[in-house]
Amino acid sequence: MKKLLITGGAGFIGSNFIRYVYRYHPEIRIIVLDKLTYAGNYKNLAALLGDRVELVVGDISDQPLVDKLVERSEAIVHFAAESHNDNSLSNPWPFIQTNIIGTYTLIQAATKYHKRFHHISTDEVYGDLPLSGSNEKFTPISPYQPSSPYSASKASSDMLVRAWIRSFGLQATISNCSNNYGPYQHIEKFIPRQITNILSGRRPKLYGSGSNIRDWIHVNDHSAAIWDILTKGKIGETYLIGANGEMSNKAVLEMILKLMKQPQNAYDIVKDRPGHDLRYAIDASKIRDELGWQPLYTDFQSGLQETINWYMDHQDWWQMDKNKVEMTYARNNQ
Numbered sequence: 001m002k003k004l005l006i007t008g009g010a011g012f013i014g015s016n017f018i019r020y021v022y023r024y025h026p027e028i029r030i031i032v033l034d035k036l037t038y039a040g041n042y043k044n045l046a047a048l049l050g051d052r053v054e055l056v057v058g059d060i061s062d063q064p065l066v067d068k069l070v071e072r073s074e075a076i077v078h079f080a081a082e083s084h085n086d087n088s089l090s091n092p093w094p095f096i097q098t099n100i101i102g103t104y105t106l107i108q109a110a111t112k113y114h115k116r117f118h119h120i121s122t123d124e125v126y127g128d129l130p131l132s133g134s135n136e137k138f139t140p141i142s143p144y145q146p147s148s149p150y151s152a153s154k155a156s157s158d159m160l161v162r163a164w165i166r167s168f169g170l171q172a173t174i175s176n177c178s179n180n181y182g183p184y185q186h187i188e189k190f191i192p193r194q195i196t197n198i199l200s201g202r203r204p205k206l207y208g209s210g211s212n213i214r215d216w217i218h219v220n221d222h223s224a225a226i227w228d229i230l231t232k233g234k235i236g237e238t239y240l241i242g243a244n245g246e247m248s249n250k251a252v253l254e255m256i257l258k259l260m261k262q263p264q265n266a267y268d269i270v271k272d273r274p275g276h277d278l279r280y281a282i283d284a285s286k287i288r289d290e291l292g293w294q295p296l297y298t299d300f301q302s303g304l305q306e307t308i309n310w311y312m313d314h315q316d317w318w319q320m321d322k323n324k325v326e327m328t329y330a331r332n333n334q
């Protein structure tokens with residue numbers, strides 16, 4: 001496998017995966033297909049573009065373009081998506097178009113040209129777990145119970161991939177990962193929003209009681225897991241990726257406040273997210289036992305400190321979006 005087509009490679013996780021491949025697998029050439037939506041940033045890739053990395057600006061739902069690029073590649077790693085739950089609640093249509101129709105377009109082409117396909121998905125397809133009274137975690141056989149338009153569109157795309165594997169022999173794997181954090185994450189998301197709120201003189205915003213639990217993983221560990229699945233994973237299988245990083249939103253926010261030397265109560269409680277999932281938790285024993293993957297970022301506090309440092313050192317990367325993102329949240333009382 002020498003030539004990869006990477007969709008959504010100008011976004012947070014896709015660009016991290018490209019940096020990972022660029023650094024550790026110099027024999028690989030990459031074509032990036034990215035629409036450069038509000039979430040895609042040319043700057044995330046600029047330093048890598050050249051002989052080894054080519055950027056094609058376009059839509060994953062554009063069948064002729066997708067056919068041409070899939071034919072030129074040996075394998076496809078599919079990150080491109082509308083990825084923010086809050087946006088899916090105010091305007092679901094782009095989620096249906098990109099996450100469902102876009103994935104359909106890609107798997108049709110991968111089937112037609114007999115190409116290896118890896119589909120990037122999320123733990124949110126499994127819905128949520130109770131906040132207390134159970135140590136239950138998601139496993140690859142947990143039932144699909146998505147709560148938001150975003151997670152329903154991701155669940156739909158997973159189902160399409162599963163059906164294409166079974167009915168058309170698509171050579172595919174799927175991974176469902178928990179919440180990622182790290183550099184280059186869009187400032188609409190929880191952790192970078194709070195860091196950049198503090199850096200720009202705004203107060204952090206916590207939805208509801210802050211007791212909701214997310215299972216955090218550093219984005220570098222996610223990229224390493226994807227590489228292992230792509231190169232060692234069994235066709236037709238689903239792998240769950242997580243790093244035992246469960247924490248309540250309030251605890252994460254208090255850690256950010258402490259690391260940024262702010263008072264512990266220097267934040268606002270704002271309107272909760274409708275349908276807000278309570279708790280996510282991943283049982284990653286399958287990828288650990290079968291592929292030997294394990295996370296390297298096991299100390300959340302130091303990963304968070306590095307992430308804070310990155311946003312402090314890269315204000316030009318996020319400053320121009322900040323007012324617009326906060327105005328959108330303010331219109332929603334968040």
Ligand code: NAD
Nearest residue numbers: 008010011012013035036037039040059060080081083180
């Ligand atoms: P992101 O929003 O940062 O990036 C998405 C990228 O896709 C952007 O570069 C955007 O321009 C591109 N894109 C959007 N629509 C497109 C289209 N129609 N055609 C071509 N490109 C398009 O998202 P992310 O956080 O990097 O997430 C990447 C993938 O990982 C998604 O599939 C998401 O569901 C999944 N995922 C994310 C997380 C997380 O915590 N962020 C966790 C698990 C899974």
Ligand code: TDX
Nearest residue numbers: 083084085122124179188189190193205206207212249
């Ligand atoms: O300002 C905020 N305050 C707040 O309390 C924001 C933006 C979020 N939250 C809460 C909502 C969630 O419980 O923080 C938690 C994390 O929120 P998000 O960053 O929006 O992530 P989440 O909804 O959990 O989804 C993320 O993980 C799974 C990614 O955005 C998805 O793409 C991925 O599939």
